[in-house]
Every structure is written in C-alpha cells, then in structure tokens.
Amino acid sequence: MKFFVNSNCIGCGMCEGTCPAVFHMTDEGVAMAIDTEVDPTVEGLAQEAMAGCPVGAIEEA
C-alpha cells in the first residue's frame, strides 16, 4: 500500500500528527507521503490519516 498527497492539501498537519511514519510536512507547508510501500504495522494509522484529512488530499497510490 502506498499513499500520496494531492494539491488540495491545506497544510493542517493532522496527517503527520496521526502517522508520522508516512506523512511529513515540507518546507512549502504542505504534507508529503513517503514514496515507498507503507510498512504494514502503520497502514492502519495511515488510513486513519487519509480518512481524517479535512480536504480529502490523501489518496491511495
């Protein structure tokens, strides 16, 4: 499973707070997902972040 952050991101930081293993905030103030397969042990948290994103900016790649 992989994720990516689309251009809807408003930089609220929730995803990084929920699942820092997968999402981090860039210097541009938006989130970015790791570009590798997500470790199964954190998939649940990554999906939680995807579901909780207020603007639907997180998608499954």
Ligand code: SF4
């Ligand atoms: S939760 Fe959504 S809007 Fe907030 S930083 Fe993450 S991708 Fe961007």
